[in-house]
Structure formats: C-alpha cells, structure tokens
Amino acid sequence: MRLPRPHLARPARAAALGVGAVALVAGGLTAALPAVPGAAPPAGAATPLRVLFDNAHAQTAGNADWIISTSQPSPYNQKSAPTVETDWTGAISAWGVSLAQYPTEYRLATNPSGRSLTYGSTSNAQDLANYDVLVIDEPNTAFTAAERKAIMTFVQNGGGLYLIVDHDQSDRNNDGVDSVDIANQLFSSNGVDDTNPFGLTVAYQNISSENTANLGSGASTHPVVKGAWGTASTSILRGATTSTLSTAANPNAKCLLYRAGVSNTGSTGCFIAVSTFGSGRVILWGDSSPVDDGTGQSGNTLYDGWNDPAGTNAAWALNGTDWLGRLS
Numbered sequence: 001m002r003l004p005r006p007h008l009a010r011p012a013r014a015a016a017l018g019v020g021a022v023a024l025v026a027g028g029l030t031a032a033l034p035a036v037p038g039a040a041p042p043a044g045a046a047t048p049l050r051v052l053f054d055n056a057h058a059q060t061a062g063n064a065d066w067i068i069s070t071s072q073p074s075p076y077n078q079k080s081a082p083t084v085e086t087d088w089t090g091a092i093s094a095w096g097v098s099l100a101q102y103p104t105e106y107r108l109a110t111n112p113s114g115r116s117l118t119y120g121s122t123s124n125a126q127d128l129a130n131y132d133v134l135v136i137d138e139p140n141t142a143f144t145a146a147e148r149k150a151i152m153t154f155v156q157n158g159g160g161l162y163l164i165v166d167h168d169q170s171d172r173n174n175d176g177v178d179s180v181d182i183a184n185q186l187f188s189s190n191g192v193d194d195t196n197p198f199g200l201t202v203a204y205q206n207i208s209s210e211n212t213a214n215l216g217s218g219a220s221t222h223p224v225v226k227g228a229w230g231t232a233s234t235s236i237l238r239g240a241t242t243s244t245l246s247t248a249a250n251p252n253a254k255c256l257l258y259r260a261g262v263s264n265t266g267s268t269g270c271f272i273a274v275s276t277f278g279s280g281r282v283i284l285w286g287d288s289s290p291v292d293d294g295t296g297q298s299g300n301t302l303y304d305g306w307n308d309p310a311g312t313n314a315a316w317a318l319n320g321t322d323w324l325g326r327l328s
C-alpha cells in the first residue's frame with residue numbers, strides 16, 4: 001500500500017523543470033532543489049510506480065517527438081539521474097524527468113518501436129502486466145486486435161491508461177489513420193468490451209487555437225485537479241479535439257476540463273476526461289500539444305506547451321499519472 005506523496009516537495013520540483021529551469025542552472029542544484037530526490041518517500045512507499053511510455057505506434061512521425069528519451073526501453077541509459085528535461089531527449093522528456101527526479105517513487109520505461117503491446121507475455125520485458133501506468137501520446141499507427149485486447153485487459157485488471165489524441169486529420173505518417181481513429185477503434189473493437197467501455201468517444205474536430213479554464217462541474221476537488229504536483233485548472237488547445245461522454249455507457253465517465261464556452265455539465269466538448277473500466281482508470285486528453293516540452297530530437301518543429309503560461313499542463317500530466325497509478 002502506498003502512502004501519500006510528499007506534497008510539500010512536489011510542486012517545487014515540478015517548477016524546477018518548468019520556468020525555473022534557468023534558475024536551476026544559474027543558482028546551482030542545491031539551491032534550486034533543496035529536497036534530495038528520493039529522500040522524502042514515506043515508509044511503505046518502497047515500490048516505485050512503474051510507468052511505461054509507448055513509442056511503438058509512430059509517436060515520432062512528422063513533427064511529433066512524443067518520447068521521454070531516445071534511449072529505449074530504459075531512459076536511464078541516457079542519463080541515470082536526470083534533473084533537467086534536456087537530460088533526456090524527446091519532446092515529452094519534461095514529463096519523464098519530472099517523475100524520474102523521484103527515483104524511489106517512479107520507475108520509467110519506453111515500449112520501443114517495433115514492439116507490440118502485450119498483456120501476460122512472459123517473453124516481453126515491457127509487458128503491460130509489469131506496469132502500473134501506460135502513457136500513449138498520440139498513436140499514429142493502429143493498434144492490432146491483440147494490442148487492443150491487451151490494453152483493455154491491462155485497464156480491466158487495475159492498470160491506468162493515459163491516452164492523448166490530436167486533432168482530426170492529423171495522420172502524420174500518411175497511413176490512413178490518425179489518433180482519433182485509433183482511439184475510437186480501441187473503444188469500439190477490443191474484444192473485451194466493445195460497447196463504449198469508458199463512456200468516451202473522440203470527436204472528429206480540429207480546434208486550431210483556444211485556451212480554456214472551463215472546469216467541469218464538481219471537478220475542482222478531483223485528485224487530477226488538486227494533486228501533489230499543484231492545481232490543474234487551465235489548458236491550451238493547439239490543433240485539438242474533444243470527446244463526448246456517455247454516462248449511460250459508463251457512469252464513471254466525467255469531464256474535468258471542457259472546451260471554453262460549452263456547458264460544464266454537458267456531454268460534449270470535453271477536453272480532458274476521466275473514467276474507469278474494471279479495476280482500472282483512464283484519462284483521455286484531446287491534444288498532444290500541451291505536453292510538448294518544446295525540445296527534442298533535431299528535425300522536429302516543437303512548441304513548449306508544458307510551460308505555456310496559458311495552461312497548467314504539467315499538473316494535468318503529473319497529477320494524472322499519480323491518479324492513474326492510484327497514488328491519489
């Protein structure tokens with residue numbers, strides 16, 4: 001059983017990877033990071049949360065670079081104890097390094113390109129049964145039928161799925177499917193529950209540029225909103241879509257953050273949704289841009305959404321990771 005996170009230390013660390021990163025370099029490690037990573041975990045938190053980031057579905061196609069590190073499966077082979085997001089190479093390395101600063105609390109890996117997602121395969125070191133949380137940021141090739149079943153079985157058995165999609169017609173590798181198609185296929189054809197298991201469907205929208213602070217009714221106390229990494233309240237939409245909720249299909253489907261200007265009790269226009277399936281949890285976010293940290297492999301045009309002052313995007317990602325892993 002995991003005890004509560006060290007709440008006081010967490011926001012300071014999260015900030016160190018954000019706008020405070022410059023101060024970190026200028027002021028020196030000791031000044032900027034007063035708490036020693038790994039020193040704070042309470043007794044009983046001996047087993048780190050195991051988080052797997054998927055890179056087997058064209059997550060680096062086109063300008064995407066949705067990896068935590070170029071070293072895969074183990075990011076620690078690039079740098080064993082990263083402290084700033086550029087210690088690991090990838091446009092979501094800020095997400096990875098934020099967690100990796102707490103080595104006794106989080107252990108990260110990447111499902112590398114060419115490796116299928118499995119559940120219950122003893123020959124796959126990155127088998128989902130070995131992880132607590134699976135992050136899939138904008139898949140651009142479809143999951144196979146076996147992978148869809150594996151993902152849903154993982155969630156059904158208590159796993160947490162953080163699924164991020166991008167806007168309609170965002171087929172970066174021109175294979176005929178984009179993340180909207182791929183998510184909806186997962187939700188409707190998985191061999192475990194094909195009748196809207198999460199109560200969530202991705203809309204076919206392309207919202208070019210908006211900001212939102214439209215929290216769902218009653219969402220202000222949700223652990224993803226009010227978490228150890230700070231309060232999540234706003235986000236950015238930069239080529240984005242939303243989802244539609246069906247509480248008839250799943251009464252636990254809930255919208256935490258709506259697009260601006262829509263009803264915050266409605267079933268449409270949801271930008272960040274949460275739900276459950278079996279013993280597990282899911283978060284669905286309608287845009288890959290907010291977690292783009294702006295730095296990654298050369299050749300990609302990237303924008304820093306992670307630190308964009310119009311959104312509390314790091315908090316959504318990091319509090320969400322904790323909630324999916326049942327730390328909150």
Ligand SMILES: [Ca+2]
Binds near residue numbers: 063300
């Ligand atoms: Ca790329």
Ligand SMILES: [Ca+2]
Binds near residue numbers: 172173177
């Ligand atoms: Ca594609």
Ligand SMILES: [Ca+2]
Binds near residue numbers: 239287
């Ligand atoms: Ca986008």
Ligand SMILES: [Ca+2]
Binds near residue numbers: 089092
């Ligand atoms: Ca980066």
